Amino acid sequence: MDSFKFYSQSDVLSLVNQRIGEIKLGERVQTVSSLNKLESSSSKFVIFGIPEDIGVRANYGIGGAKTGWTSALKAFLNTQSNSFLSGEEILVLGHFEIDEPTDQTIAGLRNRVNDIDVLVCPIVEKVVAAGKIPIVIGGGHNNAFPIIWGTSLGLKQPIDVVNIDAHADLRNTAEGRHSGNGFSFALQNGFLNQYRVFGLHQNYVNHALPNYIKNNVAIKIAYFEDLLQNNKTIPQNWQEFTIDLSSPCGLEIDLDSIENVLSSAISPSGFALNDIRKILLGNSKKFSYLHICEGATTLADGREDLKIGKTIAYLITDFIKALLPRIYPQL
Template identity: 55%
Template sequence: MDRFKIYSQSDIDQLVNGRYGETKLGERVQTYSDSSANTLVSTTELAKSKARFVLLGIPEDIGIRANLGIAGATTAWQPALKALMNIQSNHFLRGNEILVLGHFEIDEPDSSSVNALREKVAKIDDLVYPIIKAIVAAGKTPIVIGGGHNNCYPILKGTSLAKRQAIDVLNLDAHADLRTMEGRHSGNGFTYAFANNYLGNYFMYGLHQNYNNEAIMSQIGSNPKLTAVFFDDILKGADEKKLLSGMKASAGLEIDLDCIENVLSSASSPTGFSVNDIRKLILTCDKQFAYLHIAEGASMLLDGQESKSTAKLIAYLISDFIKTQKVNLKA
């Protein structure tokens, strides 16, 4: 049965590699205070925590398979959490800024047909958005490790409902994910978010000309709410300044790991941003974001490819984000 598993401190302790004379983030992070909770998350209880950032995982690849992609995104959450929990706690990042909430446990549908997978994604939407809504309503910033990029839709829905407004998004991605409303999958989350008025202005940075169809190109060219900078143009000198200046407050930050070259994901690419390009963008950005969503990464794909570095990369991106957002809050 689909559910949300709330973590206790003992769940975190099992991930920490302790060392005498050192303190790791996992020894400083907070967990949900209501020990009687099973799967229900209360805005009131979350608001009691002094942590500003709430970390959770959506380890599923049903949305990716519903978009005819390669399975494996289920494998990112646990290794990434372990990598993050073993970062050193120091004056740059203490760890008590983070509440580790838990992860979704999602059953496979009875059928592996595309239609069954897409129907299941719609059920995942309904499972995810109330948790995001509770976090945002408590005044916290969700940090979500996926999982397929289909989850941008329930994250946007939950954030929008909590803030009672449409949410702008900056998406670092090789793909626009604006495919048609043919049933829910990882390639049309932003389409559904637009259709239901959860998405305001949509800013895309790093799209690949080779992997966005003509219908999507036409949408970008005709809809003033869509602004894109293609990676092909970044190679010729284009940058993100125009995008960042156009975003309203409370924008969401989406990072699809397929935009970074040679990172294991459902649509890995030999060309794209370097890891340090993305780190620099996060570390130098002066925007306050409503949430961070890291999607499509994998430690192992169904076709046998493996990478131990994906988990550590996700940990770097999350720690960069928290450090920068802490500074921006004080500015």
């Protein structure tokens, strides 16, 4: 049965390579045994995983996104604890354990994504309602919907979201749930206010999308091709694109937006990893959540990328470092 596995301190430490003279983040992070204990934790950031690729396969994609969580967590926990980031501000909650559907047809997979939505949303809601910032590692981009849903319920209002992505993920909701329409469902259900896509590739824009965007004032796009052709840096473009977004606001990073990062939609063209790091390290917004999705160590067709864990770990630590002074002004 589907469930959520809460991590104990021993679960965390089992992933840490301890060395004399060093302290790793995994030796400093907090854990809890239930959601009821979240509010009593001094942590501000809560990390958990959704290791599934059902939503990706429901969108005719290549499976493998379920493999990103464990490698990302291990790389993160083995990052040094130091004056730049201690680890005591962070709680590692655990991960979802999601069963494969018996019906492996597209219809069966899409029905299963509905179940995942209902599983994920309450956990996110509880984390947000406890005053914490979720950092969610996927998994497919279908999970954007329950994350937005849960955040909106936890804050008791719709939220804005900015998505760094080569795709808009605004496919028709009539298709059923999958990784390509999480934001469509969030808009349709009133949980998503303003939606921005930074780095959308023109090659992945279907014929109906431009008119849909034009007729929806809640949606704004920065095309990757336009970013390539102007004289501003990627961080400068990002600043201009997001400056008017209000709080609360969520941040989505689909790893297929970064060139040569292994995902179902891996691409030779995209942002450089260091450009995304610059965006995160220079961030001036107090984001309500971070969702990193679609990355894989191993795809179903056999392709591998052993760097994915460290890639995600860098993004997590950059996000936290930029937010710490805004959460704890004395730092």
